[in-house]
Amino acid sequence: MAAQSLSSLLQRASIDDHEEVLQSCNAALAKSKSDLHAQHIKAVALLKLDRYEDCLRVFEEAGDGLKNRAALEYAYALYKCGQLDPAIEVVSRVAGERGALHLEAQASYRSEKFRRAAEIYEELSKDNASLSNEENDLRINSWATDAQLQWKGYPQFVRHSRPMRDDLEAFETVYNAACLSIAKGEFQQGQVLLTRAKELCRTSEDLTPEDRAAELLPIAVQQLYVLLRQGKSEEAQSVLEEISVSDIPELSTKKIAQTNITLARGTTTTNPFALYKALHEIPESTDSDKLFEYQDNLATGNSYSADLLVQKYDGIIRSTSKALAQSGYPSTEPRANLLSVYNAAAHARGETGTKALKRILSALDRRPKDLGLALTAVQLYVGAGNTTSAITTLERTLQLLDESISEQDKAVRFNPGLLSILVSLYKLEGRKVQIRSELAKAATYWQSQSAEPPASLLRAAGASLLHSSDRSDLAKAGDLFKSLYQKDSTDQFAVAGYVASQATIDYSKVESQVDSLPSVADLISGVNVASLENAGISPSSAANAAAAAAMAGARKRSAKGKEDRATKRVRKDRLPKDYDPSKTPDPERWLPLRDRSSYRPKGRKGKQRAAERTQGGVVNEKAEESPAPPTQKAQGGGGGGSSSKKNKKKGKR
Known part of the structure; x- marks a missing residue:
C-alpha cells in the first residue's frame, strides 16, 4: 500500500517537489524499512536537495542491495562528500x-x-552520436585537464596547444586556456586570454547577476597572480579592488585570493607579523573543497616562511618532525622534502653560511636518509664553493640507501632527479668515470623493474658509456639503445647510439642501420658558412688553433680599442682622504719612499747610505776586501751556553 501511494505521488510530482517526495519516502520507510524502491527514491531526493552526507548515510544504512541498484547515485554521493577513491572504484564498475x-x-x-581524466574525455569526444549536447562541456573540461597536466609536470600528455575559434566563444574555455598558458609560463598570453574571459563573462546573457559576480571572482584572482608575476604593481592594485574575499564561497579559492592580496599589498616587506596573521586567518579547506597538491605545497611553504620571519623555530621543528614521521622518509615526494627543507631552516635559526651548515649537518646525522636535509646541505656546500664536500654528503646518503634491503629505498636511490643532481656535481669536478658508473648502475636497476624505465635516464647512460674504451661498457650501451629503439622505431638518437656502440665491436651488425641515419650533407644543409666566416671564423689553420685554445679554456678580450673600453670605477672607500680628481696622481706612488726620485734622506748616516746605493758612487774598498763575519744564531738546548754572555761587561762578583 505504501509503495502504491508513493508511486501515485511520484506520478503527480514535479521537479520542485523534492521535499514532498522526501516526506512521502520517510512515511513509507516508517512502515517498511526494507522498501528498496522507497530507499532509492529517498537517496535521489536527497541528492536533488544537495544533502549529500544524508544521502550517503541512507546508502550505508540500506546496505549492499541499494548500493548495487543505485551505484551511480552512490558514487556521486561519495564524490560530493570528498571520498574520491571510493567513488572512482564504485563508478568504474x-x-x-x-x-x-x-x-x-x-x-x-x-x-x-x-x-586518466584526459583519457576519458578523449573517449567521450569520439562518440559523435552523443556529442551534440555535451560538446561545449567536454571542450571546457578537456582544457582544464590539460592545464592541470601542465602544472603537475606532464607536458608530454597535453593535447591542446593554442585555442581555436570555437574555444574563444565561451568564457569558461577561454579561462581554462589562459590557465594552460600560465602553467607554461606564458604570462603575457595568459593575461590576454583572462581579459577576454572577463569580457565574455560580463556580456553573457545566460548568467544571472549573482552568477556573473561569482564567475568573475576566480578570473580576477587568477589575473592578480599573473600581474604579480609580471611585476605590474599598478595594474595589480586596480584588479585588487575587484576582489572581495568574503564573497568567495570556496575555501580553496579564498585561500589563494588572500595570499595574492597579501603579496600585492606589500605586507611581506613592511611587517612580517602582519603577513603571518594574514596567511593564518583563513580556515583550512575541507576534503570536498581542497587545494591541489602543488597549490597546497605552495601554501604550506608560504605559511612556514611566515613562521620563520617571526622566529617560530621550535614550532616549525615540532610540526615538520611530526609530519615527516607520519609520511616516512626517504621519499621523493615534493611535500615530504619541502617539510625537510623548512625543518632544516628552523634548525639553522636564522643563521647562514658555515653556522647554518653546522646545525643542519647535526640534524642530518640524526636522520641520514632524509633527502630534504641532505640536499639542503649540498646546496649550502655548493654555494660556498665546496663541491667536494657536497659530493661526499650526497654520496653518504646514497650509500645508506644502497645498503638498504627496502624496495622503496632502492627506488629513491636511483630516482632520475636525484641522480641528475649527483651527475651535475660530478661534472663540476670532471669525474667522468663516476658519472659513467652511476648511470650504468641506474640503468641496470630500472631495466630490472616491472615499471617502464625512464627514457631520459637510459639515453644519458647510453651516451655516457659510449665514451668508454671497455668493450663491456660499449656492449651495455648497445643494449640500452636497442631497448629504446624497440619502444620507438622513429628514435634517431637510439639508432645513432646503437651504431656508435657496435661499430668498433662488430660493424656487420649495424651496417644496415647506417643507411637509415641522415647523411652529413643533410645535417649541415642549414649551416651558412658565409655567415660563420663573417662572424669571425677563419677557414685557415689558425682558426683550428684558436678553436683549440677556446676549448682549452682560453679567454680573449674583444677587439675594441682602449678608447672604447669603459673606465673602471673605483670605490670611494679605497681612495685617500685628500684625493683630488683634478690633479694628476704621482706616477711613483706605488714605489717605496726611498726608491722615489723625490726622496731626500736626512742626517749624516742617511746621506752616507744613499750615496753608497747610488750607481757610480764611491766604493768602499776596505768593506769589499774584508767582508763581515757570519752572524752566529742562538741555539736553545744542547748544553751550550748563550752567546750573549761573551759581550757582557764584567762586574763585581
Whole structure:
C-alpha cells in the first residue's frame, strides 16, 4: 500500500517537489524499512536537495542491495562528500553508461589523476552520436585537464596547444586556456586570454547577476597572480579592488585570493607579523573543497616562511618532525622534502653560511636518509664553493640507501632527479668515470623493474658509456639503445647510439642501420658558412688553433680599442682622504719612499747610505776586501751556553 501511494505521488510530482517526495519516502520507510524502491527514491531526493552526507548515510544504512541498484547515485554521493577513491572504484564498475564516465572523469580530476581524466574525455569526444549536447562541456573540461597536466609536470600528455575559434566563444574555455598558458609560463598570453574571459563573462546573457559576480571572482584572482608575476604593481592594485574575499564561497579559492592580496599589498616587506596573521586567518579547506597538491605545497611553504620571519623555530621543528614521521622518509615526494627543507631552516635559526651548515649537518646525522636535509646541505656546500664536500654528503646518503634491503629505498636511490643532481656535481669536478658508473648502475636497476624505465635516464647512460674504451661498457650501451629503439622505431638518437656502440665491436651488425641515419650533407644543409666566416671564423689553420685554445679554456678580450673600453670605477672607500680628481696622481706612488726620485734622506748616516746605493758612487774598498763575519744564531738546548754572555761587561762578583 505504501509503495502504491508513493508511486501515485511520484506520478503527480514535479521537479520542485523534492521535499514532498522526501516526506512521502520517510512515511513509507516508517512502515517498511526494507522498501528498496522507497530507499532509492529517498537517496535521489536527497541528492536533488544537495544533502549529500544524508544521502550517503541512507546508502550505508540500506546496505549492499541499494548500493548495487543505485551505484551511480552512490558514487556521486561519495564524490560530493570528498571520498574520491571510493567513488572512482564504485563508478568504474558501472559499464555502458555515459553518465558514469563523466562522473569517473570528474572524480579522477579532483583526485589529481589527470592522465586518466584526459583519457576519458578523449573517449567521450569520439562518440559523435552523443556529442551534440555535451560538446561545449567536454571542450571546457578537456582544457582544464590539460592545464592541470601542465602544472603537475606532464607536458608530454597535453593535447591542446593554442585555442581555436570555437574555444574563444565561451568564457569558461577561454579561462581554462589562459590557465594552460600560465602553467607554461606564458604570462603575457595568459593575461590576454583572462581579459577576454572577463569580457565574455560580463556580456553573457545566460548568467544571472549573482552568477556573473561569482564567475568573475576566480578570473580576477587568477589575473592578480599573473600581474604579480609580471611585476605590474599598478595594474595589480586596480584588479585588487575587484576582489572581495568574503564573497568567495570556496575555501580553496579564498585561500589563494588572500595570499595574492597579501603579496600585492606589500605586507611581506613592511611587517612580517602582519603577513603571518594574514596567511593564518583563513580556515583550512575541507576534503570536498581542497587545494591541489602543488597549490597546497605552495601554501604550506608560504605559511612556514611566515613562521620563520617571526622566529617560530621550535614550532616549525615540532610540526615538520611530526609530519615527516607520519609520511616516512626517504621519499621523493615534493611535500615530504619541502617539510625537510623548512625543518632544516628552523634548525639553522636564522643563521647562514658555515653556522647554518653546522646545525643542519647535526640534524642530518640524526636522520641520514632524509633527502630534504641532505640536499639542503649540498646546496649550502655548493654555494660556498665546496663541491667536494657536497659530493661526499650526497654520496653518504646514497650509500645508506644502497645498503638498504627496502624496495622503496632502492627506488629513491636511483630516482632520475636525484641522480641528475649527483651527475651535475660530478661534472663540476670532471669525474667522468663516476658519472659513467652511476648511470650504468641506474640503468641496470630500472631495466630490472616491472615499471617502464625512464627514457631520459637510459639515453644519458647510453651516451655516457659510449665514451668508454671497455668493450663491456660499449656492449651495455648497445643494449640500452636497442631497448629504446624497440619502444620507438622513429628514435634517431637510439639508432645513432646503437651504431656508435657496435661499430668498433662488430660493424656487420649495424651496417644496415647506417643507411637509415641522415647523411652529413643533410645535417649541415642549414649551416651558412658565409655567415660563420663573417662572424669571425677563419677557414685557415689558425682558426683550428684558436678553436683549440677556446676549448682549452682560453679567454680573449674583444677587439675594441682602449678608447672604447669603459673606465673602471673605483670605490670611494679605497681612495685617500685628500684625493683630488683634478690633479694628476704621482706616477711613483706605488714605489717605496726611498726608491722615489723625490726622496731626500736626512742626517749624516742617511746621506752616507744613499750615496753608497747610488750607481757610480764611491766604493768602499776596505768593506769589499774584508767582508763581515757570519752572524752566529742562538741555539736553545744542547748544553751550550748563550752567546750573549761573551759581550757582557764584567762586574763585581
